[in-house]
Amino acid sequence: LIKQSTKRMKFLLDLLLLLPLLIVCCLESFVKLFIPKRRKSVAGEIVLITGAGHGIGRLTAYEFAKLKGKLVLWDINKHGLEETAAKCKGLGAKVYTFVVDCSNREDIYSSAKKVKAEIGDVSILVNNAGVVYTSDLFATQDAQIEKTFEVNVLAHFWTTKAFISAMMKNNHGHIVTVASAGGHVSVPFLLAYCSSKFAAVGFHKALTDELAALQITGVKTTCLCPNFINTGFIKNPSTSKSIYFRGQCLNLSILNKKTLTGV
Template sequence: MKFLLDLLLLLPVLIVLILESFVKLFIPKKRKSVAGEIVLITGAGHGIGRLTAYEFAKLKSKLVLWDINKHGVEETAAECRRLGAKTHAFVVDCSKREEIYNAAKKVNAEIGDVSILVNNAGVVYTSDLMSTQDPQIEKTFEVNTLAHFWTTKAFLPAMMKTNHGHIVTVASAGGHTVVPFLLAYCSSKFAAVGFHNALTEELVALERTGVKTTCLCPNFINTGFIKNPSTSLGPTLEPEEVVSKLMNGILTEQKTVFVPSSICILLVMEKIFPERFLAILKRKINVKFDADIGYKVK
């Protein structure tokens, strides 16, 4: 009873904060400077990681690029240098904890304290559960989830010491809602979103609110990882659009960035609408992509 009374007493506060949020929609947010910041990006050899590196290079950040693909990460580094940024490239397998820790020690000793960490590296296997091999499931969680723990443990202490920094989690709309034949991927991205949310709250509890957090949750992106994706929600996203939204989110210190923003509406609908209606809605949305399906419906 007391809890319900406390909730009622909070109602005026809720109304004021809703009005404040509405007003802020019409006020451009100030973008922070990242010039001179040491930015480490995992999975920087292609796709979102590569384009994000280019954007930070244009903003005069110092870049540390990690990728398992030597050729890819060196190509990205070369372009970042052409854009005027001091850039260091490392070949790192983000599925291996000790390799992450060893590379992080080298970065800290030879380059300096990372102040912006972009956990972007990811893998995806499009198949039903029984067709997804055990090593593929393990790799999915090692790269998409566990690597976030190891990189953050390596670089967060310096940020906490100065109460300054930014941890970016590249997750997915699949970290909030699910589709068939991406079971391992969606599960790992749900964990990544949980990591972001829990880390955000922990930093507040430790009074380190100068260390910011941002989580990117896009729909299907045209990077080639998922073959022939389609949905009635709209065309497959282009990487440039997603990176533009991500950079704006980082520079204005947004907690979560949905691309497209309409994903927010679908998530609210999932919480309040009846299951039978949601089943009809999902058929209308009609998510499709090429997948290895071992189980055959008779």
């Protein structure tokens, strides 16, 4: 009986300690609901977006262009890059384009050097470039697996290493990692892609923790993990037939709103 009484008392004490915390959390949520946090201005910020020639990268560039950011657009597809740049210029943004192969570390480093010399220090980096091959493990070529990791993961290391030093020095910047729901839930016939996106999510988490450990409070991080998107990859007949996926594709406009909110 004494033991039961002691347990009950401990439970009541724990509950009493928890109640104030719950009240504070509820009040904080209530305040945020009616008084949302003021969005920071990105006007004049140098925003670098990889994979800007189509899809998520292209529409993200459009949104930053509307906010008067100074855009640095990277893509391996020159034609797609020029189309994105033309629209961004029409929205009033200053735009610089670089044809960059994000599977090539030296190309990334040399292009980053040009950006810093000709334009300035990047303060918002959107690691968006990605590739996807849809086939089973044995049908996926070794070179395709390597390229998936080079673009979807390793490129994040190289771009971040190239630009984060200035952000840390100024205690100001933002790193955006475009991952995928496939970085949390695996999908058959997307083995290489999902594995690379799990790694991208891990990169984001580890980078966030490292910045916190270094007490770099002004450099923020955001990780996007959307469902499959209505881009050229998913619309391609050979891709869509191969994907063992029955969910609804996410609209790009919804994702871009989330991206800008996160930044």
